Amino acid sequence: MSKRETMELAIGGEMLPMHPLLNFKYQGERYAAFTPADSADPSEEGEVALTHVTTKIESSNGSVDLSAIKSNDNLERKLLLILSTCIIYLVLALCISFTTLVFVLWPKFWWIGMMLIIIGVVALIMLFPLHIAYAQLRKQRRLQGLQKVTCYEVVPCEGNDPIFAEFEIRYQILEKLSKNQQLSMLEYQRLNFRQKFLYKLKMFFRGIPRWFARKFKRLGLRLKAFGISIWENIKDIGRTFKNGSWKTRVSYLFMGFGNLSHRQVLRGILFFLFEASFVVFMVLSGGHWLGKFGTLGTTAYETVYDPELGEATIRVDNSFKILLYGLLTIFFIIAFIYTWRLNVKQCRILDEITATGKRVKSSKEDIQSLADNEFHKTLLSLPVLGIVMFTVLPIIFMILVGFTNYDYHYDGYGNLFTWCGLDNFNTLFAFGSKLSLAFGEILAWTLIWAVVATFSNYFLGMFVAMMINKKGIKIKKFWRTILVMTIAIPQFISLLYVSNLFAENGIVNATLMRWGWIKNPIPFWGNGTLAKVMVLVINIWVGIPYLMLITTGILMNIPADLYESAQIDGANAFQQFCKITMPYMLFVTGPYLLTNFVSNINNFNVIYLLTQGGPRHFAWGEVGGYVAGDTTILITWLFGITTGSEASYKMASVIGTLIFLVVSIISLIVFTIMPSTRREEDYA
Amino acid sequence: MTDKMFEVFEFYPASEEKPQEMVEIVTGEDTFEISAMPEAPIADIILAETPEVNAAEEKKKKRISQRTKNRISNTIIHIALAVMCVVWILPFIGIVFESFRCESTGVVGYILPKHWGFDNYVRLFKETKFPTWFGNTLLMGVVTAVVQTAFQLAVAYVLSRFRFKGRKFLMNLILVFGMFPGFMTLILLYTWMHDWHLTDANAPYGLIIIYVASSGMGYYIAKGFFDTISKSLDEAARVDGATRMQIFFKLILPLSKPIVIYTVLMGFMGPWGDFVMASFMANNETGGYNVAAGLQWLIDEPAKKDMNYTTFCAGGVVVAFPITVLFLLLQKYYVAGVTGGAVKG
Incomplete structure (x- = not known):
């Protein structure tokens, strides 16, 4: 069926109420786009195809007739x-x-x-x-007529004479509620529960390709921007050299000379000291470390002849130190390049300032600004130095260790270790080997553990909080305090006690046997499945107080009138929970759930203190003198391998890298799905 | 926008006539305004529709049945809460009982001791190195609390208030490196500290450096708090001629008492529970342990467990008591910090 509508609108003015079927939107003054209005007659819902648009613009200059339907297929x-x-x-x-x-x-x-x-x-x-x-x-x-229709530019005539444009639009209703169409809010409300769910699911999956398209685009843009910025930097360095004064050119070699000659003593001295220390470091040791970085050392011992002592064995190389200090040297070189670039840039700026005859900042002003506009540099310097030295550098070091054969035997001291490429990953993934079997099972259990632990704590904690929050419950503070108290007690005490509680000769077994309920002690920690269940249950015991605390505050923030109006409508408690409490909680605590999930993947304490990863699986063989077991998760495996009697640092590093991969992939997925995580800059 | 508006409308149970009512209200208006419209008018309409006849009687009946229902459910909840509290508190009472048990020192199958006494506490202080461990932990706790607070607040304040080149990079760096398991670097940190003679008996000092150095990475909660302090305050102070440093120390910090106390509390409590790093750094040199490593060491082998289990429990009581008291006193701030952190992620 084909329809024909004519309508008027004032260009550049407010949108006038039009025919109910069509809804005009202004996009700037030059473009008008239109969509079938949401309030359309339900019987005519569906995709609308524009077949023809004519635009007639009337002004006091006379009327212009435009037949325009511009294709958007650019x-x-x-x-x-x-x-x-x-x-x-x-x-x-x-x-x-x-x-x-x-x-x-x-x-x-x-x-x-x-x-x-x-x-x-x-x-x-x-x-x-x-x-x-x-x-x-x-x-x-x-189809939807969303394409931009070019409205020809009309010069407003003199006076307040409004300009009227007349659009004649013919459109066709193609298909009822097409599968591709996003529903309006009203249409969504008409669906029943199942349809709503399906609709949400559909929209989610439809959103995925769009998300990827956006990400790819952004990645491409970022790469492009990065390349351009490097190229611009290089060009700028060359330009500065060409156009700069002799002072600037000297400071290409002697950093800080430009600053010194412009009487910025402090900056000049700092630059110069940095360069001097860099040169001294490179000459004295940096070059040495860097030279051996490729092999990680060749000779462990050397026999030398000493005129006084006779023959003596001395240690020559230490792979560990070569790797570590080589890495430090690389860090230092990067820092030097950055500083050098900064030095060149400052010289250019100084040249420009003096050329315009302005005064340059004095050292005193520099120091003052460190407490004012540059205060962030003062505040950040120490913490960031700490993070780089004690987190970033060690982690990069340990990732590199994963590509060497560093372990108990090749300790880099007596026996040098060296690069071995992907060998460790091969060992871990060797098809059908004991190790790969162990890895697969441990990874699976880690994920199961993290999911179950997170959600069981979350829902039960919320449940407890709701019970305490309920109207008519007395001594609320008392219940809360008792639960909160258990947070304060260090976990190693409570968990070690609980682990002994359930031991073969522990109180639980002894009591049950005394009552005659069982004849033999239940092997709480000896049976794989039972141990897993126990770990999960005890984790609930550990986690509920935290979740109770967190959710109490948020639950009280939910507006009470929502519940009241729901009660008036006859919603029972369960419906209220599903329709009011849950959506609100999930929205607000979304980021916390993710953090909690990640911390559960790395939840060392509960597993290690309760079972030490046991019951052991000797069929899996040992890595680094540590035999993994049924309740071992990746992080306890890593710890066991690192501290075992024949510690295998290379495998520990490989596992650590894999934990990172798992965590980052999950976080990435969750971050993109959850609405509340996208608003990180809301307060900014 | 759309998500929220769906939620608002979902709260009304699906009945036959209501959507149409809504349509009628809605159709005359602009669609955009519907989403922003409060739910009150709709509720009014629904109210107006309920017949007035017999309303009073039915209400009375309903109220009575509702009241009995409430009473029953409240009793059930009270019982459930009481049972829960027993389950939660029992292990701790158990530890206290164990610590007073004099007739044997191993794991036993009953709760109440047969002979009460302070033997275990005497043994704890006289025969083990517990006083040293306690001193070590106290030192670590105090120093870590102070420096960690300074670091975390500095990073959080900068990331909340300053917009500078590299800010996003720094945040991403912390995010990405925070995803690596910290234990990975154990061996490197040990070797490193060993070179500086900060392991074994000197482990507490090495541990302080390790705890403190990376503490800037936990800035999230404090940043979330600073974000809630209005920036117009800063601007007003700037107009009055205050420097950024003065704003931080004289304006923001006094306003952030809860989060400062929370950070201090967390920094202080950290070393008491950490036994992985502590035992690894001390490397079998018991003089360098903290309480967690030390007490765990007391019972880490079956034979030792038979000898020392009650001593361990006594140590646990000695450690847990001051911390619990401190914690309960500052509970308010802890709740503020934890809740804020959860909401803002």
Whole structure:
């Protein structure tokens, strides 16, 4: 069916109430876009295809007739479409060829092949919808009439004579409630529960390709910006040298000379000292460390002849130190390059300032500004130095260790260790080996543990908080205080006690046996499944007080009138919980849930203090003198391997890197799904 | 916007006539305004629709049945809470009882001791190095609390108030490196500290450096708090000629008492519970342990457990008592910090 509407609107003015079927929106003065209004007659809902638009603009200058329906199929979108198709086939082809290569040539690296296959599948899953999304976007724009209709520029005539534009729009209703259409709020309300759920699910999956498209775009832009900024920096360095004064040119070699000659004594001295210390460090030790960084040392001992002592053995290389100080040297070099660039930039600025005849900042003003506008530098210096030296550097060091054969035997002291590429990953993923079996099971249990621990604590904690919060409950403060008190007591005391409580000769077993309920002690820590359940239950015991505290405050923030009006409507307690409490809580505590999940993946205390990772699985073999068990999660495994009798630092590092991968992937997914995490800059 | 508006409307149970009412209200208006419209008018309409006939009687009946229902559910909840409290508190009472048990020192199958006495406490202070451990932990707790508070507040304040080049980079750096498990670096930190002679018997000093150095990474909660302090205060102070430093020390810090106390409390309590780092750094040199490592060491082998289990419990009581009292006194601030951190993530 085809329809024909004519309407008027004032250009540049407020939107006038129009025919109920169509709803005009202004996008600037030059563009008008329109959508079928939400309040359309339900029988006519559906996709609307514009077939024809004429625009007639009347002004006191006379009337202009425009027949305009501009297609929105611009080149960019077409290109994207072609590009996405190309990328899909390219990625697929690359993955297939590389996978075959890997499987045929290096069967040892089968896991790289698997990763490639996964990347290929992911690329298919992600890029194909991307491709479809662009195709659909095009179609949708055309169908829904969202395309921009160019309104020809009209010069307002003299006086207050309003200009009227008359649009004649013909459109066609194609299909009722098309699958691609996003529902308006009213339409959404008409759906029943199941349909609502399906709709949300559908919208979620439809959102994924759009999210990826955005991410890819942003990544591309960022890379581009990064490249451009580097290129600009290089150009600027060259330009400064060409145009700068002789003082500036000297400071290319002697840092701080420019500042000194402009009487910025403090900055000049600091720059110079930095350069001097860098040169001294590089000459004395940095070059030495860096030179051996590639091999991590070649000779552990050397026999030298000493005229006084005779023959003596001395230690020459220490792989550990070479790796560590080599890394430090690299850090230092990066810092030097940055400072040097800063020095050049400052010289240019000083040149510019003196050229305009202004006064340069004195050292005294520099120091003063450190307490004022540059106060953040003062505040951040020590904490950031601490973070870089004690977190960033050690973690990068340990990641690198994963690519060496550093362990108890090759300790880098008596026996030097060296780079070994991906060998450790190969060992861990070796198909069908004991270790890979252990890794798979431990990873699975870690994830199960984290999910169950997080959500059981969350819901039960909320439940307890609601019980205490309920109207008519007496001595609320007392209940809360008792629970809060248990937070204060260090976990190693309470957990070690509880672990003994459930021991074979512990109180629980003894009591049950005394009552005659059981004949033999229940092996709470001896049976794998039972131990897992026990760990989860005791974790609830540990976690509920925290969650009770956190949720109490938030629960009290929910406006009471929401509940009142729900009660008037006859909603029972369960309905109120599902429809009011849960959405609100999930929205507010979303980020906390994620943090809690991550901290549960790394929840060392509960597992280690209760079971030490046992009951042991000797079939899995030992790594670094540590035998993993049923309740071992990745972090306790890592700890066991690091502290075992034959510590295997390389495997610990590999596991640590894998924990990072797991955590970061999960966080990335959750961050993109949850609405409340996206608003991090809301207060800014 | 849309998410919220869905939630608002979902609160009304699906009945036959209501959506149409809503449609009628709505149709005349601009769609955008509907979403911003408060829910009150709709509720009014629903109220007006309920028939007045028999309303009073039914209400009375309902109220009575509601009251009995409430009474029953409240009793159940009271009982449940009482049971819960017993479950939560029992292990701690158990520890106290164990610590007064004199007839044996191992793990036993009953709660109430047969002979009461202070033997375990005497043994704890005379025969073990508990006083040293306690001193070590106290030292670590105090120093960590002070420096960690300074670091965390500094980072949080800067990230909350300053916009500078590299801010986003710093936040991402902390986020990404915070995802690595901290234990990974144990061996490097040990070797490093060993070079500076800050392990074994000197472990407490090395541990202080380790605790303090990375403490800037836990800035989230304090930042969330600073974010809630209005920036117009800062601006007003700037107009009056205060420097940024003066604003921080004279304006923001006095306003942030809860979060300062929370950070101090957390910094102080950290070393009391940490036994991984502490035992690793001290490396079998018991003189360098903190209470957690030391007490755990007392019972880390079955034979030792038979000898020292009650002593361990006595140590636990000695450690837990002051901390619990401190914690209960400052509970208000702890709750403020934890809740704020959870809401803002």
